[in-house]
Amino acid sequence: MKQKIQLPSGQNVLNLGQGTWRLGEDPSKRQQEIEALCAGIDRGLTLIDTAEMYGDGDSEELVGEAIAPYNREELFLVSKVYPQNAGNPDMFEACEQTLNRLGVDSLDLYLLHWRGRVPLQETIDCFEELKRQGKIKHWGVSNFDLEDMQELLALKGGENCQTNQVLYHLASRGIEVVLTNYLKEKGIPIMAYCPVIGQEPDLKDLVYSNQTVKEIAEAHNISIIQLLLAFVMQQDNIIAIPKASSEKHVQLNADVLDIVLSEEDMLRLDAAFPVPDQRVPLSVQ
Template sequence: MKQVKIAGQVVPAIGIGTWHMGDRPAQRETEIAAIQAGISAGARVIDTAEMYGSGRAETLVGAALQPFSRQQLFLISKVLPENASRQRMEASLDASLQRLQTDYLDLYLYHWRGDVPLAETVAELQRLQTTGKIRAWGVSNFDVADLRELWQLPGGDQAAANEDLYHLGSRGLDYAVLPWQAEHDLPLIAYSPIAQGDAWGQQLTTNDTVKQIALTHQATVYQVLLAWVIRQPQVLAIPQTSSVAHMEQNLAAGDLILSPKELAALDQQYPRPTHKERLDII
């Protein structure tokens, strides 16, 4: 399985996303089983946030992780903009840790930019890292201008990752963000890497080229989409699913290598941007 290095740890390039999980009590056991199946299939990274279900996703993750060794997992959560201040962040982090039933996070992300000055948020993230409650920190939904601003702040270049929306139908990062992150050795965490099952009408899963590549590899179209996202170094994909079977298929996509010819065919269908595009955020 392809791997990436993030916050000093080498982890499989496909992890587990948890957005929209924990919202339906009737699905609780199914969702826990899916997360546990992913870990059993080799996933190490589990990505969640205090925003997801107003803490319900973190509570679900906390329950799902109990049978496993905490040291073998790489746990990510995120702080909301309104909680990203010197006065509120630690209490927000403590609440996340309590829901997750752990005493530390491997990575704590600033979910998106709000009204708190970025310098204050960075300083507090740096301080929390010294407490041991977080092993590393990073950002999310940052565009290239935000990253440049971050790098100019004291300690800003200590960020361990940036998490942005990225999939075959949303390639804006290819123009500036990904080259900048590669130059500065900043890993990308790609959320919604399979476009939430064509939620935005790009018809990725019904595209003839995608389907043909899947057939060639005896893979699913979703596995092809994941293999495309992690085709380059230092990109970690975090697909979400509540299905055990789909979870196992997602993890297996880490072994799928697309040929240069196949990548060129996908580029033709979904071209690389030729100019700066607005950062996609959902």
């Protein structure tokens, strides 16, 4: 289901982007992965998420090569800084290296990859200085649970946080206990990574063998991966960023923009994989 998600800045972004975790790590797949990213951009998936951690910068370099032919203003580029680099002066050098690898002058969104030892106020101050320098347009966080967000938003400049990127999929719904409602109240969208489960083989087996999941996918004539993505994209206030390493996978992801699950479908999926009845630790990959 195609939705426009509004960031606190007022900018609207599509609820489906392109993730790049593990892209760029295998030189033999480089051209295929570049073509996949380009195919996504050509289909309107102009939000691209990467990080300095991914392949120690290899992913950012791959993205940079893929986006080079495109109009920069039509893209929405997101990258993430290591926690150990999220202070003064390290963040300024880390950001400059990210920009160089991407071949651009600025990022649309720069995220703290996860919380580390650098005080949050120092990180916010660095983000705000990068904004003043024109190196980034906005900033956000990743892998922050409720208390982390509460602390962040209470700090000077914390209200400028644009998103919280967290793991979320049908079989991992812990954020729905308290975090999603809190962020929605604050007007901060969630960016869901691993929306089709990713590197959790036991959970993947559990979902793929589930009779309800198979029946709903068959009824819509879609794959289980597409069903998982549709489930996430149909939630309020959530942007999904699945990885796709081939043009075929990108097309399958883009096709989900036209899929609408019925209320009955959603209720059946909710019954098969319910929200936990109490808080659980934030899932992180």
